[in-house]
Amino acid sequence: MSLIDQFKNGLARSKSGFISRLDGLFGGGEINEAFYEELEEILVSGDVGVQTSVKLVDQLKEEIRRQKIKAREEARNLLLQLITGIMKPGETSVEQDEQPFVILLVGVNGSGKTTTAAKLANLYRQERKNVLLVAGDTFRAAAIEQLEIWAARAGVELIKQQPGSDPSALFFDAINAAKARAVDLVIGDTAGRLHSRHNLMEELNKIHRVIGRIMPGAPHRVLLVLDATTGQNAVAQAKSFNQSLAIDGLVLTKLDGTARGGIVINIADELKIPVCYVGTGETMDDLAPFRPEEFARALLED
Amino acid sequence: MFSNLAEKLQSTFRQLKGKGKLSEKDVDTAMRDIRLALLEADVNFKVVKDFVTAVRERAVGQEVMSSLTPGQQVIKIVNEEMTRLMGDKQSGLAKSNKGQTTIMMVGLQGSGKTTTAVKLAGHLRREGRNPLLVAADIYRPGAVKQLQVLSESIGEKCYSNLEADPVEICREGLQISEKESFDVTIFDTAGRLHIDDEMMSEITGIKNEIKPDEVLLVVDAMTGQDAVNAAASFHEALGLSGVILTKLDGDTRGGAALSVRKVTGCPVKFVGTGEKIEALEPFYPDRMASRILGMGDVLSLIEKAEATIDQDKAKEMEKKLRKQQFTLEDFRDQIAQLRSMGSLDDILNMLPDGGYIPKEIKQMSLNEDSFKVVEAIIGSMTGNERQDPTILNSSRRRRIARGSGTTVQDVNRLLNQFNQMQKMFKQMNLADKKGSSKKMKKVKKKFPF
Numbered sequence: 122m123s124l125i126d127q128f129k130n131g132l133a134r135s136k137s138g139f140i141s142r143l144d145g146l147f148g149g150g151e152i153n154e155a156f157y158e159e160l161e162e163i164l165v166s167g168d169v170g171v172q173t174s175v176k177l178v179d180q181l182k183e184e185i186r187r188q189k190i191k192a193r194e195e196a197r198n199l200l201l202q203l204i205t206g207i208m209k210p211g212e213t214s215v216e217q218d219e220q221p222f223v224i225l226l227v228g229v230n231g232s233g234k235t236t237t238a239a240k241l242a243n244l245y246r247q248e249r250k251n252v253l254l255v256a257g258d259t260f261r262a263a264a265i266e267q268l269e270i271w272a273a274r275a276g277v278e279l280i281k282q283q284p285g286s287d288p289s290a291l292f293f294d295a296i297n298a299a300k301a302r303a304v305d306l307v308i309g310d311t312a313g314r315l316h317s318r319h320n321l322m323e324e325l326n327k328i329h330r331v332i333g334r335i336m337p338g339a340p341h342r343v344l345l346v347l348d349a350t351t352g353q354n355a356v357a358q359a360k361s362f363n364q365s366l367a368i369d370g371l372v373l374t375k376l377d378g379t380a381r382g383g384i385v386i387n388i389a390d391e392l393k394i395p396v397c398y399v400g401t402g403e404t405m406d407d408l409a410p411f412r413p414e415e416f417a418r419a420l421l422e423d
Numbered sequence: 424m425f426s427n428l429a430e431k432l433q434s435t436f437r438q439l440k441g442k443g444k445l446s447e448k449d450v451d452t453a454m455r456d457i458r459l460a461l462l463e464a465d466v467n468f469k470v471v472k473d474f475v476t477a478v479r480e481r482a483v484g485q486e487v488m489s490s491l492t493p494g495q496q497v498i499k500i501v502n503e504e505m506t507r508l509m510g511d512k513q514s515g516l517a518k519s520n521k522g523q524t525t526i527m528m529v530g531l532q533g534s535g536k537t538t539t540a541v542k543l544a545g546h547l548r549r550e551g552r553n554p555l556l557v558a559a560d561i562y563r564p565g566a567v568k569q570l571q572v573l574s575e576s577i578g579e580k581c582y583s584n585l586e587a588d589p590v591e592i593c594r595e596g597l598q599i600s601e602k603e604s605f606d607v608t609i610f611d612t613a614g615r616l617h618i619d620d621e622m623m624s625e626i627t628g629i630k631n632e633i634k635p636d637e638v639l640l641v642v643d644a645m646t647g648q649d650a651v652n653a654a655a656s657f658h659e660a661l662g663l664s665g666v667i668l669t670k671l672d673g674d675t676r677g678g679a680a681l682s683v684r685k686v687t688g689c690p691v692k693f694v695g696t697g698e699k700i701e702a703l704e705p706f707y708p709d710r711m712a713s714r715i716l717g718m719g720d721v722l723s724l725i726e727k728a729e730a731t732i733d734q735d736k737a738k739e740m741e742k743k744l745r746k747q748q749f750t751l752e753d754f755r756d757q758i759a760q761l762r763s764m765g766s767l768d769d770i771l772n773m774l775p776d777g778g779y780i781p782k783e784i785k786q787m788s789l790n791e792d793s794f795k796v797v798e799a800i801i802g803s804m805t806g807n808e809r810q811d812p813t814i815l816n817s818s819r820r821r822r823i824a825r826g827s828g829t830t831v832q833d834v835n836r837l838l839n840q841f842n843q844m845q846k847m848f849k850q851m852n853l854a855d856k857k858g859s860s861k862k863m864k865k866v867k868k869k870f871p872f
Contacts, residue, residue, distance in 0.1 A: 162468055168647035171462050230670060230698075231533030231643060262572035267565030284572075315672060319792070348533060352465030352647025352678065375532060378616045380649035403532075403562070 139167055139381055143421060147197040152185060156193065160200075167381035167420070168352050173390050177203060201417045208389050208413035211370030211397030212342070215245060215306050221253070221299045223307045223332060223339040226372070227325060227362055228346035230313030233374035235264055237346050237400060238310040239271030240408035246277055250305040255295040256281035257288045257328070260312040268310055275405060278304075288312065288324070289331040296335045309340070316361030326365050344397060346372045349382035359388045370397035373411070377401045381420055428678070429715050431460035432501070436716070439494035450482050453497065465678030467651045470508070470685045478504050502716050508681055509708035514690040516547075517636040517664065523600065524552075524607045525633055529626060529661060530641035531653055532614030535669035537566060539641050539695055540611040541573040542703040543667075546693075547607050548579065555605040557596030558583035559629065560613035570611050577700050580605075589613070590628050597633050610635070617656035630661055637664045639692065642679055644671045650679040651686040658687040669695035672702070736760075749848060751809040754841060755801045758794050799827035800837050812838055 142163050146156065157178050164174035177200070184190075184199050215222040224241065226234045235258060242252045254272050256279060258264035265281050272279035280295040292309060299307045311328065314321035332339050345368045347355055362368050373382050376399050385396050396411040435456040442449060454475050461471045481500045490496045518524055526543070528536045537560070544554040556574050558581060560566035567583045574581035582596045593610050600608040612629060615622035630638065640663050642650060657663060666683050671694045684691055691706045736756070743749050801809060803826030808815055815823075815838065817831075824831045 165462055166468050166648050168465075168649070171459055229645070231535055233533060261569070262576075263565040263567075263569035265565075266568050267563065270564035315670065317672075348643070348645075350531065350643070350646050350649045350653070352645060352650075353463055354465070354645040355647075358645075375616075378531070378649065379618060379652045380647065384647065 139163065139379075140422075142166075143197075147193045150193055152191065152193055152196060156196075157182060164383065167383035168387075169381075169383035170353055170356070170387040173387040176390070177386075197421060201414075201421050204386060204417040204420065205413045207386055208411075208416060209393075209395045210411050210413055211395035213397055213410045215250065215342075217341065219336075219338075221296075221304045221307045221336075222341050223296065223299075223309065223336065224342045224344060225309045225311065225329070225332070225340040226344050226346055227311050227366065227368075228313060229315055229358055230261075232313065232346045232348045232351075233372075233400060234258070234313060234346045235267050235310050236271070236403075237344075237372050237374060237398075237408065238268060238308050239275055240400065240405055241308050241398070242272065242277045243275040243405045244408055245306050245308075246275055251303065252277045252306045252308060253295065253299050253302070253304040254279045255292060255307060255309040257291060257310045258312040259284055259286050259288050259291065264310075264312070271405070289328050292328055292332050293335060296332055296339065300336070316358045322361065322365045329366055342369045342397075343367065344370050344372050345394070346374060347385070349373050349376045349384075350378060350380040351384060353384070353387075355384040356387055356391065359392055359394055363392060363394065368394055370395050372396075372398045372400065372408075374400035377407070382416075383420065385416075428460055428464040431463070432457065432716060435460070436494070436498050436501075439497055442494050445482075445493040445497070447483055450479065450497070454479050454482070457501070461678065461681070464681075465645075465647045465650070467648055467678070467682035467686065470651070470682045473685075474504060474508060474681075498716065502712055505681070505712040505715065506709045508685055509706075509711060510684050510690040511708055513705055513707045514665065514692055515705070516692065519636045522606060523597075524637075525597065525610070525635040526607065526637040526639060527610045527612065527630065527633065527635040528639055528641055528667075529612055529657060529663075530614060531616065531643075532563075534614065534641045534643045535695060536560075536614060536641045537570050537611050538573065538698075538700075539667055539669055539693075539703070540570065540609050541577065541579070542695060542700055543693070544574065544579045544607075544609055545577050545700050546703050548577075552607050553605050554579060554607040554609055555596065555600045555603075556581040557593055557600075557608060557610045559589040559592045559596075559610055561585070561589060561592070562613045566611075566613065573700070589625060590632050593629050593633050608633075617653045617660075623656075623660050627660055638662065639664065640666050640683075640687075640689070642666055642668050642683055644668045644679055644694075646679045651682050654683045654687050658689065663687055663689045665689050665692040667691070667693045667695065667703075668706070672696045747845070747849060749845060751801050751804065751812055751841060754844070755798060755809075758797060762794060796827070796829060796833060797837055800824075800829055800834055803827040812841065 146159055146163065150156070160181075161174050161178045164177060165171055169177070180203055181196065181200055184203070185196060190196060190199065215224070226238055228234050238254060242254050246252050254268060254277050256265045256268045258268075259282060262284070265284060269279055269281065280291070280298060282291045288311065295307065295309070311325065314325065316322065329340065329343070343366050345359060345362050347358070351358070359368065359371070371385060371388065371394060373385055373396055376382055388394050389396070396416070398408055399411050399416070401407045401409065435453055439445070439449070439453055457478070458471055458475050461474065462468060478500055482497050516524075516526070528540050530536050540556060544556055547554045556570060556579060558567040558570040567585065571581045571583070582599055584592050584595060587595065589612065596610065597608055610629070610633065612626055613622070615626065617623065638661050640654060640657050642654065654666070666687070666689055668679065668691055683689070693703050694706050696702045696704055740753060740757070743753060800823060803823045808819065820831050820834050824834050
């Protein structure tokens with residue numbers, strides 16, 4: 122299956138309410154205030170957020186006036202371009218001179234960090250990279266076992282310690298081991314934490330510092346894992362994690378449900394944080410690099 | 424919890440309160456603000472529409488316009504409508520009269536079913552019940568182990584069978600529960616998407632097999648507009664009996680709480696408020712509404728205080744305060760007790776007018792680390808010094824600073840604060856004797872212990 126198909130497939134099952142409303146809206150008729158109001162409402166219902174929705178609709182209005190567009194059908198394409206313009210794709214290459222390349226996954230509880238770590242390992246394993254997984258969630262019961270099972274399935278090595286041990290110490294060992302074994306890519310899982318918990322955010326900071334001490338410049342990519350069903354709180358999450366760690370990109374998970382994940386438009390617009398990958402299912406292959414136009418098409422069309 | 428929504432609504436209300444007369448335009452502005460606040464809190468847009476229409480209808484009616492304090496009336500209406508939206512009364516768990524109550528946990532992936540199942544078992548244990556947990560999530564790697572480890576950590580039993588399918592596991596679990604005279608069985612099922620037909624028919628199968636008294640949908644409080652779609656589908660397939668909202672301890676806006684109940688008609692029964700196993704609370708719609716609207720939730724605060732604070736100690740403390748024998752040692756005890764009640768943020772939000780505390784101050788006082796510093800400083804003092812801080816000369820202060828890893832300035836600051844407190848208590852006592860001074864009463868109100 123091509124990446125595009127895979128990506129679309131994730132969204133395809135869920136065309137129900139959202140897309141049929143869009144189809145109805147862009148189906149025909151003149152462009153008037155009611156059209157804009159309805160569009161704004163649909164965008165809000167896709168978790169795009171009030172502010173960003175209003176902004177998008179205003180920009181669309183402006184463009185429609187400028188290009189003297191009369192038919193609703195054409196407006197759809199315009200909106201697609203607007204959204205594509207906001208969404209810059211995140212970097213996914215892990216090539217660099219000095220090995221290993223270190224990716225750190227962070228996020229709130231239940232967003233899908235552990236599963237994403239496994240999927241990423243699988244993705245780069247297929248590119249013939251020598252990958253090392255780090256079971257950095259030493260807090261949640263059985264999180265280590267979970268990643269262990271995934272690692273075995275992906276045929277990737279895993280570094281772990283006892284439950285409850287200090288994650289910073291684990292990463293210290295892991296990066297050293299990675300250097301010694303000439304690993305290309307280290308993927309670090311971390312425990313889920315709510316961004317409003319000061320102490321837990323400090324712990325994450327410490328992990329980041331420790332990694333940077335053994336290997337200056339690392340971690341090379343910090344990814345915030347975000348559940349596509351998350352609402353406006355995602356902006357607060359992105360802000361907080363970005364403040365304490367400097368987030369390089371997002372992984373949008375669980376896009377195979379009916380949630381639209383519109384919140385990433387908001388985050389891209391407000392915080393300029395791009396999406397790097399999207400997760401679209403429960404098997405190991407259900408992860409693809411993010412493509413803005415595909416996302417916009419999947420969001421707005423069939 | 425709900426803090427953002429609360430802030431927005433309260434600022435809308437402050438504008439209304441001052442007005443002697445309300446024009447229709449005032450109401451319109453307020454309704455627009457409320458609509459925006461609710462949408463930003465992830466309340467489903469359809470629910471928002473209905474809510475605002477209902478409030479508006481009443482707000483422009485006779486009830487408000489003829490009132491002397493129209494602003495207050497509008498707030499009252501919003502409060503009533505919000506309480507109604509969330510389900511009026513608190514609803515508890517069903518208790519089967521067959522002697523064996525069965526509870527099934529369902530939900531999307533990552534919503535917190537497993538943790539909540541164990542929290543619920545702990546809650547039932549505290550109520551004197553004898554629960555058995557059944558691990559039926561055979562799909563997510565490590566899920567069964569997670570439930571086993573968590574159950575063990577609070578001394579509860581957990582059944583699973585790695586060889587069987589989920590329906591079989593649940594059937595066996597129920598049999599064991601009956602045989603070994605457990606009186607509640609909690610079934611933890613795998614997370615699933617509501618549009619995954621295969622998985623949804625599996626869970627219907629489980630339901631038909633065990634015929635549970637409760638089917639509880641676990642919903643992540645951070646869910647956006649899609650919460651209602653998922654909830655509606657689960658309800659359609661399974662006939663839910665209630666909802667548990669999780670992860671309400673962050674700065675979540677909790678709009679899901681407001682919409683899910685409306686869409687499914689099922690009450691929110693519990694809320695999860697932290698990572699600790701004890702962090703599960705019954706959901707009270709009326710209290711939650713007044714918390715959101717900044718009217719405080721003194722009832723919950725008192726209950727919380729009663730549950731965590733040692734009554735004898737509290738009485739002793741009061742005596743000490745009256746006799747002005749409050750020492751640094753007592754100060755440290757107080758802080759320890761306050762900390763055991765939960766995060767300061769939660770406590771502040773339960774106080775009436777919590778919304779009037781400026782944001783900056785909230786942020787400052789919310790740094791729980793500063794408590795640790797205080798505890799460390801007091802911990803570095805000798806017994807004599809704690810009883811009588813006046814003996815603290817500069818060399819003692821230097822020693823304490825070194826011992827606690829702080830600076831002499833930190834020590835001085837703490838001593839200053841302590842002096843201030845003693846002065847305040849003195850004044851409170853004086854005021855009490857005179858039985859007057861409104862101001863002091865107000866001060867006392869803000870410090871209920």
